[in-house]
Amino acid sequence: MVKEQLTRLIETAVRQTGYAYAPYSDFRVGAALLAKDGRIYTGCNIENAAYTPSNCAERTAFFKAVSEGVRDFEAICVVGGKGGRLTTYTPPCGVCRQVMMEFCSPKDFQVILAVSKDDYVVYQLEDLLPMGFGPGNL
Numbered sequence: 001m002v003k004e005q006l007t008r009l010i011e012t013a014v015r016q017t018g019y020a021y022a023p024y025s026d027f028r029v030g031a032a033l034l035a036k037d038g039r040i041y042t043g044c045n046i047e048n049a050a051y052t053p054s055n056c057a058e059r060t061a062f063f064k065a066v067s068e069g070v071r072d073f074e075a076i077c078v079v080g081g082k083g084g085r086l087t088t089y090t091p092p093c094g095v096c097r098q099v100m101m102e103f104c105s106p107k108d109f110q111v112i113l114a115v116s117k118d119d120y121v122v123y124q125l126e127d128l129l130p131m132g133f134g135p136g137n138l
């Protein structure tokens with residue numbers, strides 16, 4: 001991915017933290033999911049008074065895209081922090097990794113964890129979910 005595109009993805013994810021609905025944890029997460037056609041789908045975490053119905057930022061972005069017929073993805077950027085202060089990387093939870101596994105090639109899909117446009121790390125999905133169970137296992 002070219003640096004310009006990476007920067008745009010990070011900036012989009014950071015902007016999304018402003019939409020996080022996180023009254024219980026105050027941990028505000030933003031995600032920007034890049035589809036192979038170049039479109040970016042956004043997400044934030046959406047919590048719930050009953051706790052378990054809460055949805056992570058990554059899954060919000062995936063479900064928005066898939067619900068619009070888009071299933072081919074290149075990368076996702078995730079940022080987050082208490083009170084929206086971005087100080088450390090926010091790795092996706094196990095459930096979100098499994099959702100990525102459903103739609104993305106573990107060897108190609110890139111997961112970008114960022115603090116700012118100059119401070120980020122890039123993983124492949126297979127690094128985050130080794131020997132994951134996916135559609136190919138059925």
Ligand code: THU
Binds near residue numbers: 022025046
């Ligand atoms: N959260 C995400 O949205 N994505 C992650 O990668 C980690 C956790 C959310 C879930 C919950 O609303 C809050 O962060 C604290 O766990």
